[in-house]
Amino acid sequence: MDNSCVLRVSHLSQGFKTPNGTLKAVDDVSFEIKKGEIFGLVGESGCGKTTLGRTVIKIYDCTSGDVYLGSRRICAGTEQYRDKIAKARRICDGEIRVIKENQSLSSDEKSKKIQVLKKELNDSIQKYKSEIRKAKADQKRQRAIRQIQMIFQDPVSSLDPRMTVKEIISEGLIIGGERDKSEIERRVFEMLRLVGLSPEHASRYPHEFSGGQRQRIGIARALIVDPELLIADEPISALDVSVQAQIINLLGDLKDRLGLTVLFVAHDLSVVKFISDRIGVMYKGKIVELAGSDELFLRPMHPYTRSLLSAIPLPDPHYEKHRQRQIYDPSVHSYGTDKPSMKEILPDHFVYCNQKEFKSLKEEYPT
Amino acid sequence: MENILEVKNLCVTFRTSGGKLHAVRDISFSLGRGETLAIVGESGSGKSVTSRAILGILSGNASVEDGEILFCGKNLLTLGERELCRIRGDRISMIFQDPLSSLNPIVKVGRQICEAMLLKGICDRRAAKSRAIRLMEEVGIPEPCLSFDKYPFEFSGGQRQRIVIAIALAADPELLICDEPTTALDVTIQAQILELIERLKRERGLSVIFITHDLGVVASVADKIAVMYAGKIVEYGLCDEIFYEPCHPYTWALLCSTPDLDTQDRLESIPGVPPNMLNPPQGDAFAERNRYALKIDFEEEPPFFAVSPTHSAATWLLHPDAPRMEMPEVLRQRIKKMKEATNG
Structure with a gap:
């Protein structure tokens, strides 16, 4: 398998302005998705998993951080540079004050030193401003986004009821500049067959x-432009139990056949475990644990992941009656001075923890 | 045990522009005091309609064609609106799926x-x-x-x-009907709500009817389970019997189609879609999607065959003359593993 990285998200944050200040829905999240991989993102509602998917496909303008598709930057926030400018200004102001209050220097020397400092500040501000300009230019470049496609949760409201299936599926192709009618028809039929429908469905309406x-x-519509990345936002949770398995199997087959790369967002853990190669667990806007799917279920390390796993309902009455559910209490962490970050405990198994927790986890799971 | 609720041969139809829709077709079950009955089925199988019929809150175009709903020996279907009002909310109450609406x-x-x-x-x-x-x-x-x-x-x-x-x-109330109370919630919250319902049931001696489409959810709360498909109960039994000795192909398919944490291979999905209830198919409604369907399944509706005094299923596979069919291999493995885990 080609291990080149399709999507790289680095330090991505997404804030929303509310009357009570900014709400950070996604907070400094970094991860990579390799080619031909299904990356699962799980977490409870409101943890920011849907927002993350939507930011990657630029439905929202990201606040800070970068997203790379292949080697191109497709999303770029400006907040981090603004923060840096503000910080540089603060530091400079502080230094100027120190110089001004220094009694041992003559006024000439003082003004010289201050001038040097101000010039340095201006240079760095210019540098950050040019970064901001670059980021804004990258952010405006929409063309790359066509390489990412999305499947939505609700199959009823995500299809235009006034368009035929053919119009819905071919829309992306037409926007991409395809004019040849017979070619469009050929591609639409090909897609319909690929997803298990038949060509005669093309002239019907969604209802x-x-x-x-x-x-x-919805899957055919996403696949017709040959996307490099498919974002599936809870694609099965609105479906009937007996039909869910069909769609899961379809996604698995498509992955095998086309080498699809998928960002799979869902809250149903057993489904995510089944379909994904790697899983990221999100809690309150942060990825708290990141590991291969078998590894994550075998050795859950973060207490939130453990509580999540212990809540999965299983079709086994005896297990259910003796189930010990673990309750996650965020106050077990003491993040006052020892700040947490993503740390690698075992190969390819990352946990969001601080130094102290890192040490105890290392002892618990020696490599 | 004294039965608090008894439903006998209930049939509910809806008048629609396309004709008569047979939502619930001849179902019977009983609920003892302090017991939990789970009704499991996919959307359109008639599980919600059943619960609404008990409360008498069916929509205007619905009519109860036949049957009896006995609540503490009183037939709710013959009561007037005033008397029903005295029971509704007071002795029977209901929790709906979407807590916001x-x-x-x-x-x-x-x-x-x-x-x-x-x-x-x-x-x-x-x-x-x-x-x-x-x-x-x-x-x-x-x-x-x-x-x-x-x-x-x-x-x-x-x-x-x-x-x-x-x-x-x-x-x-004495009877609580929960219509998909956890479907709109996350796993952790779902577990909390299930524990709450279980605790309230124990403390207050409530009888509960629990409606859901997720078999995993009911394993912890149910005493009895009724699996519904296309307006009919296809399998009915104690919780352990349904999970450890399922007999109906639809129950097999339901159990197989959800991955558990050990599933590696392709899921066994149920092909096709549920039948249109405007004109219910002749014979077994599940026959179209059933890998194990016999010829007779397409011709005649199967009656209930008793597996044990508490467990029965409506499938011709249980007829003495039918060829012996084993449940799918995946499921057998899974049940074997569960039993080992319990004993060991």
Whole structure:
């Protein structure tokens, strides 16, 4: 398998302005998705997993951090540079004050030193400003986004009821500049067959289909432009139990056949475990644990992951009746002075922890 | 055990522009005092319609064609609206799927909890308030005195569902119907709500009807399980019997189609979609999607075959003349593993 990285998210934050200040829905998140991999993102509602998916596809303008698709930067926030400018200004002001209060220097020397400092400050501000300009230019470049496609949760509201299936599926192709009618038709039919529908469905309208079939149409629409990355935002949670398995199997087959790379956002842990190669667990805007899917379920390390795993309902009455559910209490962490960050405990198994927790985890899981 | 609720041969149809829709077709079950019955099935299988028929809150185009619903020996279907009102909320109450849309957004939650007590004339305003605060404490709302004067939007999804449960318990019912109470919630919150319902049931001696599409959810709460498909109960039995010795191909398929934590291979999905209930198919409704379907499945509806005194399933596979069919290999492995885990 080619291990080149398709999507790289680094220090991404997404804030929303609310009457009570800024709400950080995604807070300094970094991860990579390799080619041909399904990356699962789990967490409870409101933890920011959907926001993360939407920021990557630029439905929102990200606040700070960068997102790279291949080697191109597709999302770039400006907040981090503004912060740096503000910080540089603060430091400079402080130093100037120190110089001014220094009695041993003559006024000439003082003004010289201050001038040097101000010049340094201006230079760095210029540097950050040019970064901001670059970021804004990258942010405006929409063309790359076509390489990312999305499948939405609700197959009813994500398809235009006034368009035929053919129009829905071919729209991306037409926007991409395809004019040849027979070619469009050929591609649409090919996609319909790929997702398990038949060409005669092309002239029908979405309401004539069942939920599972509609989700298949949504997948066909996403795949027709040959995307490098597919974002699936809870693609099965609106479907019936008996149909969910069909869609999961379809996604798995497509991955094998087309080498799809997928960012799979969901809250159903057993499904995520089944479909994903690697899993990121999100809690309150941060990824708290990141590991291969078997590894994560075998050795959950972060207390939140443990509590999440212990809450999975299983079709086994005896297990259920004796289940010990672990409750996550965020106050077990003492992040006052010892600040946490993502640390690698075992190869490819990252946990969001501080030095003290890192040490005890290292002892618990020696390599 | 004395039965608090008995449903006999219930048939419900809806008048639609396309004709008569057979939502519930001849179902019977009983619920003992202090017992939990889980009704499991996918959307459109008639599980919600059944529960609404019990409460008499079916929509205008519905009609109960046949059958009896005996609640403490009284047939609810023959009662007038006034008498039904006295039972509804008072002795039978219901929790709905979406906690946001079942609360009034512009009325403080405290008043919404008191409403039922005041309407039923159980107590006066002041007593109602203290009872409401006790109830909120019981369902696990933090700082109930402060929360009394809050609006629904100030609570999270799980808290809202707790408030809905408090409202349902306000008039001290004997029977609680939970219609997919955890579907809109996360796994952790879902586990909390299930534990809450279980605790309330134990403490108050409630009888519960629990409706869901997720078999995993009911394993912890159910005493009895009824699996519904296309308006019919296809398998009925004790919790352990359904999970460890399922007999109906639809139950097999349901259990197989959800991955558990050890699943590696392709999922065994159920092909096709549920039948259109405007014209229910002849024979077994599941036959079209059933890998194990026999010829007779397409011609004649299977009757209930008893597996044990408490366990029965409507499938021709259990007929003495039928060829012996084993449940899918995946499922057998899984059940074997579960049994080993229990014993070992």
